[in-house]
Amino acid sequence: MVTITVNGMPPKTQPVDRKYFEEDVKTFEKEHPKIRIDAREGQMDPKTFSAKLAGGQLEDVFYVYFTDPAGLIQRRQGADIGAYVKDMPYYDQIKADYLKVFTGPDGRLYGLPNGQYSLGLVYNRALFTKAGLDPDRPPATWDEVRAAARKIAALAEGTVGYADYSKNNQGGWHFTAWVYSMGGDIAVKEQGRWKAAFDSVAGRRAVRMLQDMRWTDNTMGTRQLLQIEDVQKMMGAGKLGMYMAGPDNIPTIVKQFERKYEDYGIAAMPNGNATLGGGNGFMFNPKASPEKIKAGIEWVQWKYLNPERTEFEDERASGNDVPIGLPLDRLFTGAAAERQDTAHRKYANVPQDNYKPFAEGNARLEQKVEPPNAQQVYTVLDGVMQAVLTKKAVDVDQVLADAAKKVDGILATVK
CATH class of the missing domain: 3.40.190.10 (Periplasmic binding protein-like II)
Known part of the structure; x- marks a missing residue:
């Protein structure tokens, strides 16, 4: 049994998102009986990060913006996860642009994306x-x-x-x-x-x-x-x-x-x-054990990089006045992207044809x-x-x- 601390849990001021997150933790733990999730609110705060790391208070898996990894990698404040992602489901279909954000000058991987945005018109x-x-x-x-x-x-x-x-x-x-x-x-x-x-x-x-x-x-x-x-x-x-x-x-x-x-x-x-473009993702505590890093990758993939859950998530969100079908968080290529697109089309409650110029043109940029x-x-x-x-x-x-x-x-x- 391994317990990992993770942040990124929605605050209580976002009750629906918080409820979904807590439900997902329970489901994940049921499907992964050897892993326990100790979830915490918050994200990576540059003002307190180094002190938390030095004091042993930094989560095993921590949320970052795309502007954070380069500095963290340079200061050796993130774990090298390259050896642990080789068998990760759908890893080879994550867009290279977003993996590049978490790749150091040494060519090694230090994190995984979980959301992105791109500007258009x-x-x-x-x-x-x-x-x-x-x-x-x-x-x-x-x-x-x-x-x-x-x-x-x-x-x-x-x-x-x-x-x-x-x-x-x-x-x-x-x-x-x-x-x-x-x-x-x-x-x-x-x-x-x-x-x-x-x-x-x-x-x-x-x-x-x-x-x-x-x-x-x-x-x-x-x-x-x-x-x-x-x-x-x-x-x-x-x-x-x-x-x-x-x-x-x-x-x-x-x-x-x-x-x-x-x-x-x-x-x-x-x-x-x-x-x-911008976005966010997760990096891993450089002091975490290999077992915790592996468990953290399983959590991030299952929760955030999992095309198999897209239909479930869309169905769950459809009852809460959430727009489904906007061209957001397109992190994948190939079959993974098509699987997500199929689910979004099934539950879409916005006019997807209005966004084709963005989705098609953005893919080439x-x-x-x-x-x-x-x-x-x-x-x-x-x-x-x-x-x-x-x-x-x-x-x-x-x-x-x-x-x-x-x-x-x-x-x-x-x-």
């Missing part, structure tokens, strides 16, 4: 139709986004073709996605050190496209310094054609503003290069994660977005050069 299908655009064929390039935004903005005064964020680090987050979509990077590692990389052809293309839509076309509206809640409100009011977001934004709009799922679609990130020290970098890049969207005569080259110097300083602290 959420759009109002009704406004597309009114503007003479085909809602089943959304823009596939930024030039097409620009052209569609002009048609939508021309429908009526106060209607915005395309909107974007520019404060509270959300502008920097989206600028990162813009640069990725143009084929560039925010930061690169050269000779063991990180440096800013967005003062580039891709960075200038992103800034100038935003400039053109904001000031030449006047399709982004006069109100700026927006964040996610502002843009969702515009979309929920039927006054916005498009904005950059993940599929999870759609149920938020539908529920908060009493809209219909049929009103919205989502397309893949324009230009066909790459999209900003490189999924790039956030840069190191992402939130500090985003604070600087907020300034880039704000300058472009609020100052008509801004010097693009100077704005990018100044921001790059600041980001170089932030990246110099990355270890």
